[in-house]
Amino acid sequence: MNFKKRRVVLLPVLLMVAAMAAYAWHFFHSQAAPPLVLYGNVDIRETDLAFRQSGRLKTMLMEEGATVKAGQLLATLDDVPFQEAVAGAEANVAQARAELAKLYHGNRPQQVAEAREAVRQAAAADVNARADAARQRGLLANGASSQRIVDAATAASDAADANLAAAKQQLNLMVVGSRQEDIDAGVAQLAQTQANLAQAQTALADTHVFAPVDAIVLSRVREPGSMVGPSVPVYTLTDLIPVYVRAYARETELGKMVPGTRVKVFTDSGKHVYTGTVGFVSPQAEFTPKSVETTDLRTDLVYRIRVTIDHPDEHLRQGMPVTVRFAS
Secondary structure (H helix, E strand, C coil): CHHHHHHHHHHHHHHHHHHHHHHHHHHHHHCCCCCCEEEEEECCCEEEEECCCCEEEEEECCCCCCEECCCCEEEEECCHHHHHHHHHHHHHHHHHHHHHHHHHHCCCHHHHHHHHHHHHHHHHHHHHHHHHHHHHHHHHHHCCCCHHHHHHHHHHHHHHHHHHHHHHHHHHHHHHCCCHHHHHHHHHHHHHHHHHHHHHHHHHHCCEEECCCCEEEEEECCCCCCEECCCCEEEEEEECCCCEEEEEEEHHHHHHCCCCCEEEEEECCCCCCEEEEEEEEEEEEEECCHHHCCHHHCCCEEEEEEEEECCCCCCCCCCCEEEEEECC
């Protein structure tokens, strides 16, 4: 009887404990986790524009603060020296092309005929020299000539033989035409002059500077009339698109840092909410940068992430501090 009474008393207590546990479990799981919030800045993306050639600055077409489009002309150099260099290179190409054509075409018929006539004349002279040498030797045998005269006639005959051989070789060269080695050298010379022309044309094109992207002119560094050298900036541009936000996350937060994750971005200067996409998560840890450092983060290792803003406007300025909020 006592056992039954105790069971009757304990049963409501157990039911109450079970109900409280069920309520606590339901309350815990029904509460959404607070959204992850990161802090960062809009990336500063600047481009220094410079000429690749030295020269006198002729025109600077944009002022600071101007908005420019990709491919828009911004500045020029005095291009007269570069045009003259192109003209000289074109003349060299024409000369090299003419020399190569001459090598391909070979000798003219008139030159071949002239060489044949030279052979005929050399042959006739050789015949006369041989005959004179033979006659002098005959006279020497009869005592009517001296050895000196015979030697002179023999030397003249040998010289005539050599002249005839040289004339025949010259005729052969005229008939055969240019050597392949000479043609190859002419081809190489033409290629060299064409390369020089291409370099001169590239240098002429480099007297113009164009905007590489849509941007705003941040600084106008030089003025017309200035002498500038290669790589000396004349403009500094701040790129408009794309707009990136740089933020930092702890290692424990990396689970939500999946590329492609959608986020919301807030600024302190307005109520507009920007949307973006996580595009890059650094694989390497680093110390919290000064720009986002707080007292409790000074010694933390964090990972850099980059968010690409979907539809940026003029109110989202480079270097501006922002808040990045992930969905809960």
